Amino acid sequence: MTPTVGDSSDARQPARAASPPTSRVVHIVELLAGADQPALTLAEIVRQTALSRATAHAIVAELTEHGWLSRDPATGRYGIGPGFLALARTAGDADHLDRWAGAAAHTLCDRFAIPFFVARRSSTDFVTLAAHAFPPHLAADSEPHPWFRNGNRIRIRPPICREFIAWDPSDARDAWISQAAEPTRTRLRIVLDVIADRGYSIERMTDDHAAIIEALNSLDAMPETLRTRVGDLLTELSVIDYLPDELDEEAGEGVPVVTIGAPIFDDAGRVIAAMVACPNTTLDVADLHSIADATRTAADEISSHLR
Numbered sequence: 001m002t003p004t005v006g007d008s009s010d011a012r013q014p015a016r017a018a019s020p021p022t023s024r025v026v027h028i029v030e031l032l033a034g035a036d037q038p039a040l041t042l043a044e045i046v047r048q049t050a051l052s053r054a055t056a057h058a059i060v061a062e063l064t065e066h067g068w069l070s071r072d073p074a075t076g077r078y079g080i081g082p083g084f085l086a087l088a089r090t091a092g093d094a095d096h097l098d099r100w101a102g103a104a105a106h107t108l109c110d111r112f113a114i115p116f117f118v119a120r121r122s123s124t125d126f127v128t129l130a131a132h133a134f135p136p137h138l139a140a141d142s143e144p145h146p147w148f149r150n151g152n153r154i155r156i157r158p159p160i161c162r163e164f165i166a167w168d169p170s171d172a173r174d175a176w177i178s179q180a181a182e183p184t185r186t187r188l189r190i191v192l193d194v195i196a197d198r199g200y201s202i203e204r205m206t207d208d209h210a211a212i213i214e215a216l217n218s219l220d221a222m223p224e225t226l227r228t229r230v231g232d233l234l235t236e237l238s239v240i241d242y243l244p245d246e247l248d249e250e251a252g253e254g255v256p257v258v259t260i261g262a263p264i265f266d267d268a269g270r271v272i273a274a275m276v277a278c279p280n281t282t283l284d285v286a287d288l289h290s291i292a293d294a295t296r297t298a299a300d301e302i303s304s305h306l307r
Helices: 008-012 022-032 044-050 052-064 080-110 170-177 182-198 209-217 224-237 244-249 285-306
Strands: 069-071 079-080 114-121 126-133 153-155 200-206 254-265 273-275 280-282
Touching: 022 044, 022 052, 022 079, 044 052, 044 069, 052 069, 052 182, 080 114, 080 126, 080 273, 080 285, 170 182, 244 285, 254 285, 273 285
Parallel strands: none
Antiparallel strands: 069 079, 114 126, 114 273, 126 153, 200 254, 254 273, 254 280
């Protein structure tokens, strides 16, 4: 329990230097992140912030450990570290990404009269649904799929989110594939190569697709053993993507498609988001390629802005 002001238990509370208040952390970060700010010694940080040496030392030590500050071992001076710079760049990219991708989604929506949305990688394991656009004939609160909600998080778990994985290094791809049921792993490897080659993923439309997506996203609430078994079963029930010859085979009758996702890359070549078309219907192969090519082109243009 946190004591109230004047509580006699204050004197018995441990020193707060190991866990300083946020305002003190912000003060030091703002000091060192200032324009043209030279690196400072601990004594200079203490002098400019009026913090005690113990408090300042605790803060800079923790910030250095997390990469927000860096310490020159030769001079003992502290400056802004690579972790903070990477976070600042990511935050800046996210702001631009939402703006550019949101505009592109509306342009594509107007052109094809189907919904589009942007899925942004919000962590190693999750993507978040960000900007979206609906055609005029859909109500403003309409959702083309039960799982399509702005701000909704989806775990990057086989077999979904393939456009986020296809361009990863081989070890990361292997780690993702290893989470899938054994019988599906060979197809997943083939599919990831196809996606990387053509530039987009295609989610097949089946009667159970929406239920499978919802179930995959609810697995985190299950015990580990049950989660693995249910995840394997759901993956086995999914027919994963379309290979080129499968598109040719279905050309006459049309291709059932839920979504088409094209990757958006940052300046380091990492997939940080995807532009996603939502036909949610059966398409002629020519129409599928038209939507997919436009989606990929829009994603490529956004990527070029982020470089």
